[in-house]
Every structure is written in structure tokens, then in C-alpha cells.
Amino acid sequence: MKIIYVVIACILLQACATVGSVDRPGSYHKEISTTSNSELVEGVIFGDDDKKINELLNYQVKLPEKNRIAILKLSTDNYWRFYSNDFTQLNDSLVESLITRLRATSRVYDASFLPAMLVSEKRTVPVLREAAARFQADLLLAYRSSCQSYQKYRFIDPNENKSYCSVEAVLLDISSGIIVKSVVSTENFTAIKSSSDTTFSETIKKAELEAVAKALGNVANEIVTFMDNVPRI
Template sequence: MKVIYLIITCIFLQACSTVASVNRPAHYYQENTSNDSGNGLVESAIFGNDDKKIIELLNYRVKLPEKNRIAILKLSTDNYWRFYSNDFTQLNDSLVDSFITKLRSSERVYDASFLPAMLVSEKRSVPVLREAAARYQADLLLAYRSSCQSYNKYKFIDPNESKSYCSVESVLLDVRSGIVVKSVVSVESFTSKEVAGDINFSETIKKAELEAIAKALGNVATEVVNYMDGVPRI
């Protein structure tokens, strides 16, 4: 097995930003708003001229059980060279473990785990995802996608240095109502510099991207935990 320190990446985090949706003020809701939504508020992707359904969605106040399960769904297909080497496998596993551990740190969460792939069809509309999460007996669905971009112009200054940014976009869906209760976008930018012992610069960049994705997912988990700690109870 390769010794991990032989391919250590030098990463200097330069800037990061996390923007999350703001919880709706309690006084916004109408006094006669009811949470008895039958089969759920979101029954189709398009409401047309159904103003009543729109009003119900806007005025519905989400309440959750004392303890909840969060089903996690990754929408992006990047694999970050997972099977390129054991080092990347370890980094991926560490990234996932840290993300789940932080979500489970909330007193309102008894489980956070990935939604089984066999439950998710290619059609990923809100009703389809709600049904899949419900079959998993999840109270919430956390769907996210990640992406990374590199700036090649920095290689003209130093052929062994690259500046990149990675972002994670996420939404937290209440399975009972189909309402998105939280959205978070977190961006981590960084520079990576090839050092002696790196196999190639592409691997250097990929390891740096994994580190940035891990930080962005950690920011998402923090926002979700903060929301869970304050959401009204059923």
C-alpha cells in the first residue's frame, strides 16, 4: 500500500461562503392554518391555476417528530477517482463518515443515512422522491450535488499550482408535506500546489477537491443541525 504522506497535497484555503435559507417567522402563518394535509401538499409537479394549493403550500407550517431519520441522496455523479487508489477510497469514506456523524449530532436526529439506490428511479421529481423516502421511513430527505472548477490561468504563473473552488448545493425536504424546509449552498475555494512525492498534478488537484468538498458538506450539515434543533415538534 502506498504511504499516504508521500502524496500529501498542500492546500491553502483562501475563501469560503455558506448561504442558507432563513427560517420563516412564526407570525407569517395564518391562525387557521392546519397541518392536516391528507396525502401531502405536493401531489404533482405542476399546479396550474390551483391557487388554493399554492396558498396551502405558502402557509403550511412544518412540524417534525421528537426524533427523525434523514435520508441522504447524492444527485451528482462524480466519483473523485474513488477506485484510483486506496488513498482516495479512505478520503471518500472519511468524508461520508464525517458528514453523517455531524448530522446525527442533533438531538432531533436518530439516524442519517443514504437512501438505498434501488428505491430511486431515474425520474427524480418531488413526488417520486417523497415516495422513495417514505418507503425508507425517513422523515426528511437531504438531497445534494457537488461540483468543482479549476482556474487554468494560474498555471501560467506557476505550472505546479492551481486555484479551484468546490460547491455543494443542497435542499432539505419534509417528506410528509413535500415542502423544502431548508436550502444551503456552500462554496470552498483553495489553491493546491504539487510537492515532492506527488504522483502527478491531477492527483494533487483531486485530493484538494476532496478536502474542499468535505468542508462544504460540513457547512451544510451544520446548517441542517441548527434547523433541526429549532423546528417545532408534532
């Protein structure tokens, strides 16, 4: 009787951490409204830039009942997308999972990637706001991912690697230019080379994709929770 081995990269998730920004309490804006403008700027002469900053700090975030979220990936990680069909499927499932989770809330009627032709190389907030507005998006979810390895473990076993992947994300309100939510999620993992992997680098890349997918899922959950509780216009 033959023993059939499941040929997959072994990924043992060890720890994860997700930290999101805390929403301003409702009492914050009540306190501001009971304070006169003269008290807010007492002893200070504001220029145009200072007035703008003051407006941004005192802005109360409210969103429509239904929203479209445009998604933009800022990092250019090389995940060997065209190396094999496995990598293509992992990339596609990562994108599909992110969009599905964001659309899970009743406050989001659409979540789609911002068309590349709308995004210039100059990715400042004003430029991104205009691009998202042309897409008629109410919000822009911009994120970047990065992965690092703990090199000392390679000395113990050349076919085993301990690494971590992080996803940093911000949710930008297009109408106001306010960043209404920020999230950082990190996933640690151990990758062990399997007999089906041509090289150990292939093993690591598969593991990284899995870790990034989990981190993005954590980000999506934070965004959905925010959307479910943000005040309506």
C-alpha cells in the first residue's frame, strides 16, 4: 500500500498582532462645540495653513449609508505571480477574499481596485483623492505589505525559515481628505520546504502569500467594524 503525501508548503502560524486606530469618542465633538473659536485659538494668530489644520482636527467623520471603497496597493512585492499556476491562484484568492470581506458590511455596496490608469507615479493625498473621486469612490483603502525573515534560524535548519509579514493600511475619506482609520497587522509563520517545492525560495514565497492573506483579512475585519459603527450623514 502506497503512502500518499500531501505536497504542500507547511505553514505553522505562531503569532499575530493587529492594531487599529481608535475612533474619536462622541464626547470629543461635544466638547469642541461648547468651546468658542476665540478659546480654541486664544493667544495664537492663525495663518491659512493653521486654519486648515484646525478644521481637519475638528472635523467630525460621517459617511453615507452606502459607500464604494477603492483599493490601492502601494507596495510592489515580487510574489512570482507567473512562476506557476499555484502563485496565480494564491494571488487571485488573496484579492477575492479581501473584496468579499469588505463587501460583507451593509455600509459598503462596492469594493474594487482603483483602475491603474487613474493612478500616477506621484501618489500624494490630493492626487489619490482626485483619482478615487473619478472612480466615484467614497473611500480609498491604500495598503502596503512587507515580509522579513529571521536569518538566524537558517543556521539551525537550511530547509526551515521563520518569518513575519506585515500589512499597513489607511482608509481615506475622499470628500474630506481625512484618514478615518489606520490598521497594522502582522503575521508570524514558519515555512518548511516540501518535496514538491523546486527551491526553498519557492517555499518561502508561498508562505509569505498565505501570511499576507491572513494579515489583509485582519485589516478587512477592522475596516468592516469601523464601517458598521461610523455615524451616517
